[in-house]
Amino acid sequence: MLLATSSLACFSQHPILTTKYTADPAPMVYKDTVYLYTTHDEDNADGFMMKDWLLYTSTDMVNWTDHGVVASLKSFAWTKMDNGAWAEQVVARNGKFYMYCPIHGNGIGVLVSDSPYGPFVDPINKPLVWQKENWNDIDPTVFIDDDGQAYMYWGNPDPYYVKLNKDMISYSGEIHKVARPAHYQEGPWFYKRAGKYYLAYASTCCPEGIGYAMSDSPTGPWTFKNYIMSPTDKSRGNHPGIMDYKGKSYVFGLNYDLMHAHGIMEHHERRSVSVAEMHYRKDGTIEEVPYWTKEGVAQIGHLNPYKRVEAETMAWSKGVKTEKINNCVAVNDIHNGDYIMLKGVNFGKGAKSISINAAPLNGGTVEIRIDNINGKSLGTCKIAGEENKWSNYIAGMTNISGVHDLYLVFKGDADKQLFKLDYWQMKKR
Structure with missing residues (x-):
């Protein structure tokens, strides 16, 4: 891992x-x-x-x-x-x-x-x-x-x-x-x-x-x-x-x-x-860039959660890996405490629910949180069922509006792989 x-x-x-x-x-x-x-x-x-x-x-x-x-x-x-x-x-x-x-x-x-x-x-x-x-x-x-x-x-x-x-x-x-x-x-x-x-x-x-x-x-x-x-x-x-x-x-x-x-x-x-x-100067020369900053670069626009978002789309993550399955990339090697973070997600006037396409292994949950890993919880999606069978799992969400960083936090039995993820999508209120 x-x-x-x-x-x-x-x-x-x-x-x-x-x-x-x-x-x-x-x-x-x-x-x-x-x-x-x-x-x-x-x-x-x-x-x-x-x-x-x-x-x-x-x-x-x-x-x-x-x-x-x-x-x-x-x-x-x-x-x-x-x-x-x-x-x-x-x-x-x-x-x-x-x-x-x-x-x-x-x-x-x-x-x-x-x-x-x-x-x-x-x-x-x-x-x-x-x-x-x-x-x-x-x-x-x-x-x-x-x-x-x-x-x-x-x-x-x-x-x-x-x-x-x-x-x-x-x-x-x-x-x-x-x-x-x-x-x-x-x-x-x-x-x-x-x-x-x-x-x-x-x-x-x-x-x-x-x-x-x-x-x-x-x-x-x-x-x-x-x-x-x-x-x-x-x-x-x-x-x-x-x-x-x-x-x-x-x-x-x-x-x-x-x-x-x-x-x-x-x-x-x-x-x-x-x-x-x-940045370039007027004469075409380049201004020196400092060593890679903690903040990175500014986001251009926002991410739309109401369109299909591939699970392997992220700004940061902990623990997870990716693999190709039938020519499609999916997120795997998911354990308790791992997470995926996406920057600048525009919830608009609010999301009603989230649908997550996943394949259970030992099963677990996805906590939907905002702004930091321990931030406000918008809901929890349980992933359980037949091992390695891909299905859509739906969970309701607490209303939230505006632009926030989104954390998908994974919970389950320690030291066991929980599930695999293909994509997710939210539904508007």
Whole structure:
């Protein structure tokens, strides 16, 4: 059970994803939704133990829905690696979605899908890039310029780039080695804003900060400007993903805060993703962002509880995990005292009842509370019945109006798994 310590109940929300260890955030905005692709550190990882790539989505920047594994090392038939699924990026073009995946020591592969949710398949059955004389081919980042030309940068300890063809699964010309910007380490993130090109990257290992360089050309030369986030002893690694969304700019990165919240203070590669709002000056340079704040970012809009809400949607949690069941993600590993928290739920004029789709194991209850884990109780939903049979369970609710944080608190026999959750929905008064 990943989140097992009671101290997590009062741990401030630095990381935005809590049911798994995640790293190397790669955000993509598509049709009003943020698609956040991440790598995945295994729960028992000491060094890097990374086998697959995950997807999370959000429309408010604080409540994130877990879509599980969207690709893995097994997606590439040409490699037999069982570790090395390092930092990826997904870009959209002409109705298709292209995922660029490094396989440490085996180059960079590419997968394609008709949907941002996958399934992603290998269209070329070989590496897109593989400089076999070194192990530098990691951390690809892809950007499509205004003229339609696509570029892929990557590399540690030196950056490289190629010009991708319009098919996005091949390239033309040579692999170009780029003069290393000051403090460049790895994890480049390439993008353009207001006519200027940016190359953000993990810098100055170790600890790593997030540095950035700018250029008037997509191929450089690159001039180091400053740190987006300075190196700090609070963390060991970092890795940027940058986007604009609903009029604001954001930088994603990684830390070890979730592992530390579990009481594990010795170093392991069990990382967690965080996000901060980022601001540009008039000349295009970036104001430095402090280390990930306890408050996180401001919520954009509110969550509607009167539409179906997937149980794996959450801003924070304790104890629970997620798994794919028949291609759908559900919440599992639920024990007494665990909970799920959602930020900024708009109850409007009040909710009459809640319906929870669940499958009993040993059975238990869901307490519906607001504002904190011991906050006002709106009702209790009992989950009991035939083991592993999915059913809707309904409970009445005390009237509450306005916007509140929502806690689903799970109670039952100690040390036993209580039930699994698929989704929930409230009914208006």
